[in-house]
Amino acid sequence: MTNIQAELAAAFSKAIAAAFGPEAADADPQVKWAADARHGDLQANFAMGLGKRLGKAPREVADAVVAKLALGDLASKLEVAGPGFVNVTLAPAALARLVAELSADGRIGAARAARSERVVIDYSAPNVAKEMHVGHIRSTIIGDALARVLGFQGHEVLRRNHLGDWGTQFGMLVEHVRELGWKPGQKREIGDLNALYREAKARFDAESDFAERSRLRVVALQGGDEETVALWRELVEESKHHFAEVYETLGVLLDSGDYYGESFYNPMLGDVAAELERSGVATVSDGALCLFLPAFKGKDGSPVPLIVRKGDGGYGYDTTDLAAIRHRIRDLKADRLVYVTGAPQKQHFAMIFEGARVAGWLSEGVRAEHVPFGSILGDDGKPFRTRAGESVRLQDLLAEALERAYAIVAAKSPDFPEEEKRAVARAVGIGAVKYADLSNDRIKDYVFDWDRMLAFEGNTAPYLQNAYVRVMSIFRKAGVEHASVLGQAPSVDAPEEHALARHLLAFGDVVEQVARSLEPHRLCTWLYELAASFHHFYEKCPVMTAPDETVKRGRLALCAAVAEGLERGLSLLGIATVKRM
RNA sequence: GCGUUCGUAGCUCAGCUGGAUAGAGCGACGGACUUCGAAUCCGUAGGUCGCAGGUUCGACUCCUGUCGGACGCACCA
Numbered sequence: 001m002t003n004i005q006a007e008l009a010a011a012f013s014k015a016i017a018a019a020f021g022p023e024a025a026d027a028d029p030q031v032k033w034a035a036d037a038r039h040g041d042l043q044a045n046f047a048m049g050l051g052k053r054l055g056k057a058p059r060e061v062a063d064a065v066v067a068k069l070a071l072g073d074l075a076s077k078l079e080v081a082g083p084g085f086v087n088v089t090l091a092p093a094a095l096a097r098l099v100a101e102l103s104a105d106g107r108i109g110a111a112r113a114a115r116s117e118r119v120v121i122d123y124s125a126p127n128v129a130k131e132m133h134v135g136h137i138r139s140t141i142i143g144d145a146l147a148r149v150l151g152f153q154g155h156e157v158l159r160r161n162h163l164g165d166w167g168t169q170f171g172m173l174v175e176h177v178r179e180l181g182w183k184p185g186q187k188r189e190i191g192d193l194n195a196l197y198r199e200a201k202a203r204f205d206a207e208s209d210f211a212e213r214s215r216l217r218v219v220a221l222q223g224g225d226e227e228t229v230a231l232w233r234e235l236v237e238e239s240k241h242h243f244a245e246v247y248e249t250l251g252v253l254l255d256s257g258d259y260y261g262e263s264f265y266n267p268m269l270g271d272v273a274a275e276l277e278r279s280g281v282a283t284v285s286d287g288a289l290c291l292f293l294p295a296f297k298g299k300d301g302s303p304v305p306l307i308v309r310k311g312d313g314g315y316g317y318d319t320t321d322l323a324a325i326r327h328r329i330r331d332l333k334a335d336r337l338v339y340v341t342g343a344p345q346k347q348h349f350a351m352i353f354e355g356a357r358v359a360g361w362l363s364e365g366v367r368a369e370h371v372p373f374g375s376i377l378g379d380d381g382k383p384f385r386t387r388a389g390e391s392v393r394l395q396d397l398l399a400e401a402l403e404r405a406y407a408i409v410a411a412k413s414p415d416f417p418e419e420e421k422r423a424v425a426r427a428v429g430i431g432a433v434k435y436a437d438l439s440n441d442r443i444k445d446y447v448f449d450w451d452r453m454l455a456f457e458g459n460t461a462p463y464l465q466n467a468y469v470r471v472m473s474i475f476r477k478a479g480v481e482h483a484s485v486l487g488q489a490p491s492v493d494a495p496e497e498h499a500l501a502r503h504l505l506a507f508g509d510v511v512e513q514v515a516r517s518l519e520p521h522r523l524c525t526w527l528y529e530l531a532a533s534f535h536h537f538y539e540k541c542p543v544m545t546a547p548d549e550t551v552k553r554g555r556l557a558l559c560a561a562v563a564e565g566l567e568r569g570l571s572l573l574g575i576a577t578v579k580r581m
Numbered sequence: 582g583c584g585u586u587c588g589u590a591g592c593u594c595a596g597c598u599g600g601a602u603a604g605a606g607c608g609a610c611g612g613a614c615u616u617c618g619a620a621u622c623c624g625u626a627g628g629u630c631g632c633a634g635g636u637u638c639g640a641c642u643c644c645u646g647u648c649g650g651a652c653g654c655a656c657c658a
Binding site: 048478 | 582583584585586587592593594595596597598600601602603604605606607613616617618620621622623637638639650651652653654655656657658
C-alpha cells in the first residue's frame with residue numbers, strides 16, 4: 001500500500017536535489033494535507049524556508065522544483081500559489097486506485113510498523129478492596145485504545161494492570177476480616193468489599209490497639225505468614241472478579257493474564273535496593289536509602305529523592321516502580337514503556353525514569369513515556385462527583401450509560417427485538433462514554449455531560465455509529481454486501497466524492513500520529529471528519545438514483561471504503577458499530 | 582518559593598513536528614423530508630487565539646515575562 005504523503009515527500013526531495021544540488025537535498029519538502037480544498041489535496045511548503053537559505057525568491061525556488069518534479073500520473077494539477085506553496089491536486093484515476101487498494105487491504109492503508117517493538121503498557125491500575133470509580137476510567141479507556149493502536153501497527157503489546165494489591169492497608173484489612181471470624185478456604189459471600197475496607201479504616205483510626213494489631217499483621221503478611229497470606233489472597237481474588245465484571249461491561253482488552261499488581265514486584269524490592277546501594281547510586285539520608293536526583297528540588301531548594309528503602313526498612317511505591325521498570329527493561333526486554341496515569345504523577349514518573357537512567361537500566365534504544373491525562377469535571381467545573389459529594393462508582397456510571405442509551409433506542413426504534421435494543425444500547429452507551437473521554441486532548445480536564453456525549457450531533461460516538469448505520473442502510477437498500485465491493489474503483493468525480501476519497505487516504509498518517517504522540521483524540525478527529533464528509537456526499541451524491549450504473553457502482557465502492565474506515569477507526573478506540581440502530 | 586500544566590466564539594472543544602482568510606458541535610436566527618434513515622443536512626450571525634514583548638519570510642503553535650485556574654514538591658499511590 002502506498003502512503004501518498006510519503007510518496008510525494010520523496011518525489012519532492014528528489015526534485016529539490018535535482019534543482020539545487022546536494023547542498024539543498026536535506027531540505028524537508030514539508031508535504032502536508034491541505035487544510036483548505038482550494039489549496040488542492042496536499043501541499044509542499046519547502047519553498048519559503050529554502051528560498052531564504054539559498055537567497056532566492058521562494059516562488060522561483062518552487063517553480064524550479066516543480067519543473068524537476070516527477071509525479072507520474074499521481075497529480076492532475078500542480079500550482080505554485082501565495083508566497084511559494086506548491087499545491088498538489090490528485091488525479092482522479094490515481095485517487096480511485098489508491099482508495100480501491102486501501103478498502104481491500106483490511107488496514108485502510110495503514111502500514112505496519114517497519115520494526116515491531118515490544119511495548120509494555122501500564123494502565124487501569126485499580127486498588128484491591130476498593131471499588132473502581134471514575135478516577136480509573138480514563139486510564140483504562142485511554143490505555144486500552146493505545147494498546148489497540150500499537151497492536152494494530154504490529155507491535156508486541158504487553159498489557160500490565162498494576163493493581164494496588166499490596167501495602168500497609170492490607171494489614172488493616174486482613175486483621176479486620178480475621179477478627180470477623182474469617183478462616184482461609186471458607187466458602188463465604190463477601191458482598192461489599194468497599195464496606196469492609198471502610199469498616200477497617202474506621203477501626204484503624206478509632207481503636208489504637210486495633211491499629212497496633214494491624215501493623216503487626218503487615219509484618220506477618222510481608223513475612224509470609226500462611227494464614228495472613230491466604231486471607232490476603234482471597235481478598236485479592238474477590239476484587240479481581242469485580243474488576244473483570246467492569247472490564248467486561250466496558251469491553252476492554254484487559255483480562256486476568258494482565259494482572260501484575262504491586263505484589264508481583266514485592267520479591268524484587270530487596271534486590272533492587274541492594275543493587276542501588278551497592279553501586280553507590282543510592283545513599284542513606286535520615287535513615288532512609290535514597291536516590292537523589294539533582295534536577296528535582298523540593299520546597300526549600302534541596303534535592304528530593306526517590307525513597308528506595310524507608311527508614312523503617314520497608315518499601316514504598318518508589319521502589320515498586322523502580323523494580324517494575326527494571327523488570328520490564330531487563331527481563332521483559334521491552335523497547336518502549338508506556339505508563340497511562342494521571343497528570344499529577346508526572347513528576348513521579350520523570351523521577352522514576354531519571355532514576356532508571358542513573359541506575360543504568362534505562363538507556364538509549366528504550367523509550368519510557370508517561371501518558372498523563374487531566375481529570376473529569378462535573379458541569380460546575382469541579383471534580384465529577386455524586387450529588388452527595390462522593391466519587392462515582394464506575395459500575396453505577398456504566399449502568400447509567402446503558403440505561404440512558406436504552407431509553408434512546410427504545411424511543412427511536414421501538415420495533416426492534418428486545419435483544420437488539422440491548423445490544424444497540426450497549427454499543428451506543430459504552431461507546432459514548434469512551435468516545436467522550438478519548439475525543440478531547442487527554443492532557444486537559446474535560447467536562448462530563450451525558451446529553452452531549454449521547455447526542456447524535458457533533459463529535460460523538462452516536463454520530464459516528466449513526467453514520468455507519470446510514471452507510472449500511474444504503475447497502476441493505478441496494479441488496480449488496482458491502483464486503484463484495486471492497487477493492488473496486490470508487491467514483492471520485494464530484495467534489496464531495498473527491499473530498500471523501502482524499503480523507504480516507506490520510507488514515508495511515510493519523511494512525512502513525514496516534515502511535516507517536518499517544519494521543520487518541522487525533523483518530524477521533526479523523527473519524528468525525530470522515531463522517532461529516534460522508535454526510536456531504538450523502539446529500540449531494542445519491543447512490544440508488546445515480547445517473548448511471550457505473551456511477552452507482554463507483555459510489556457503492558466509495559461507501560464500502562467509508563464503512564471500513566468507520567468500523568476500523570472505531571474498533572481501534574474500542575468502540576463497537578452496529579448495522580442498524 | 583520552585584516546578585508542571587491549561588487559557589481559542591455565549592457554552593463544549595479541534596487546530597498535525599510554525600505555513601495561506603483560525604475551524605467544528607451546541608445554543609440563537611433562517612432554510613431542506615411523497616427522494617438511499619430529517620437519529621440528518623444547508624445557510625447566517627458570533628473570536629484583538631488571556632495579556633505584553635521577542636525569534637521568524639511567516640506565530641494559536643517556539644522563547645521570555647506577566648495575569649488567571651488546576652496540580653506537584655522525602656519515607657501514602
